[in-house]
Amino acid sequence: xxxxxxxxxxxxxxxxxxxxxxxxxxxxxxxxxxxxxxxxxxxxxxxxxxxxxxxxxxxxxxxxxxxxxxxxxxxxxxxxxxxxxxxxxxxxxxxxxxxxxxxxxxxxxxxxxxxxxxxxxxxxxxxxxxxxxxxxxxxxxxxxxxxxxxxx
Numbered sequence: 454x455x456x457x458x459x460x461x462x463x464x465x466x467x468x469x470x471x472x473x474x475x476x477x478x479x480x481x482x483x484x485x486x487x488x489x490x491x492x493x494x495x496x497x498x499x500x501x502x503x504x505x506x507x508x509x510x511x512x513x514x515x516x517x518x519x520x521x522x523x524x525x526x527x528x529x530x531x532x533x534x535x536x537x538x539x540x541x542x543x544x545x546x547x548x549x550x551x552x553x554x555x556x557x558x559x560x561x562x563x564x565x566x567x568x569x570x571x572x573x574x575x576x577x578x579x580x581x582x583x584x585x586x587x588x589x590x591x592x593x594x595x596x597x598x599x600x601x602x603x604x605x
Contacts, residue, residue, distance in 0.1 A: 478571070483521060491520050494595040495573035498558070498565070503538025506594025511540075515601040517592075522571035524550040526597065527590070535582070535589055540597065542590040543582045553578060566590060 484492060493499035503509070508517070517527040517540070525547045527540075535541035545551055549569065556565035556577065566575045575596045582589030 478521070487520065488595070490595045494593045495521055495575075498574040499593075500576075501539075501593050501595050506539060508540045508594040508597055508599055509538055510534075511599065513599070513601055515599055517542075517597045517599055519550070519568040519571060519573055519575075520596055520598045521573040522568060523598065524568055524570040526550055526568065526575065527592070533583060535591070537589075537591060539576065540592045540594055541582070542592065543586045543588060545590065551575070566592065568596075 478486075483496065487495065490499075490501060494501060512529065512532065512534075514529045516525055516529070517532075518525055527542045527545050527547070531542045531544045531546070533541055533543060552567050552569040554565045554567060556563045563577045563579075566578050567573060568575060573596055574593075576590065576592035579589045579591060580587060
């Protein structure tokens with residue numbers, strides 16, 4: 454019974470994400486806009502290898518936006534070095550733009566982080582971060598676009 458509930462939840466989540474994606478851009482528009490890695494991460498729920506992404510070791514001041522729809526997701530003052538190989542944030546000032554969903558893939562129980570505006574897969578959130586929140590948003594660089602504060 455538990456397995457069927459899990460399967461139903463995963464299918465419902467996938468349908469919901471695809472429905473959200475179609476609200477903002479067509480599949481062909483998304484494909485033409487993104488690199489193969491960005492497409493793999495944001496649309497196929499992939500993961501880039503640790504320590505290979507553009508932003509894992511970037512600590513300039515600015516904002517991180519969704520690479521698909523440009524929604525604001527994180528600010529640099531909540532980014533920290535977690536030594537995990539992906540950009541890590543202990544909080545978001547833009548929680549209205551982020552959604553968390555159960556993720557049962559790869560025989561694990563995790564919490565997926567998606568862009569609430571377009572449904573793009575961003576990464577996962579864990580309960581092993583620093584204070585004051587104790588959480589770690591572990592986000593793929595390929596799902597982000599960094600904009601320095603001096604850029605509009």
